[in-house]
Amino acid sequence: MNKKIIAIAILAGSAFASVAHAASGTINFTGNVTAATCTIDTGSKNQTVALGTVGTTDFPSAGSTSGNGQITMVLSACPAGATQASVSFGGPADPSNGNLLKLDSTATATGVAIALFEDDGSTSIPLGQPSKTHPLSSTTQNALTYFAKYQSTAATVGEGTANATADFTVLYN
Numbered sequence: 001m002n003k004k005i006i007a008i009a010i011l012a013g014s015a016f017a018s019v020a021h022a023a024s025g026t027i028n029f030t031g032n033v034t035a036a037t038c039t040i041d042t043g044s045k046n047q048t049v050a051l052g053t054v055g056t057t058d059f060p061s062a063g064s065t066s067g068n069g070q071i072t073m074v075l076s077a078c079p080a081g082a083t084q085a086s087v088s089f090g091g092p093a094d095p096s097n098g099n100l101l102k103l104d105s106t107a108t109a110t111g112v113a114i115a116l117f118e119d120d121g122s123t124s125i126p127l128g129q130p131s132k133t134h135p136l137s138s139t140t141q142n143a144l145t146y147f148a149k150y151q152s153t154a155a156t157v158g159e160g161t162a163n164a165t166a167d168f169t170v171l172y173n
Contacts, residue, residue: 034172038082038136041074049148051114056159059152065115071146075170078136084173086130087144089116091166096153099126101164108160115151116166119144130171 051067058066073087094100100113116125118132125131125146136142150162 034079034081036079036082037172038075038078038085038142038170040170041076041141044073044075047071051148051150051162054150056157059112059150059157062111062152062155065149065151067148067150068121069148071116071148073144073146073168073170075136075142075144076140078138078142080138082136082138082172084133085136085142085144086133086171086173087146088128088130088169088171089125089146089166090128090169091164093127094153097151099124100151100153101127101166103162103164106161107163108158109162110158110160111152111154112150112157112162113153114164114166115149117147117149119146121147133173 049069049071051069054066058064075085078085089101092102094102094113097113100115102113103109116127117123118125123132131144131146134142134144
């Protein structure tokens, strides 16, 4: 009887031996606390940006862009300490290109996603990454301008609805 108990104890102990050799690591948390932020204009918080109707032939190859919608975010009443801001756009990433915004699940177009661009219309902003910084004034309204375009993710684009939804975060520097 005692031999059975000892054997069971040895087996149970060996089952947990691998846990003792688990790897460990470090997690660093970073961020900032600010006394106040700018006020985001009501019309800037929830926008609908029309990219227009584009043809499948407007995308001669994967990576081609077409359509052009302007995004303007107006910030006002910025505290004196907030001298610069950037914007990070978020949302589901396209599985073919993680820098692009995936179309909504109800979209029927294929081989296309949404690309976001700086105010020059040609410098891309990868999804989840901050835009360039913009200077802020505490005495006037600050308009931050960006652009969105359709970008093909495949050699052939299929027709259909091509809607997507993004969120955004204003980052203060």
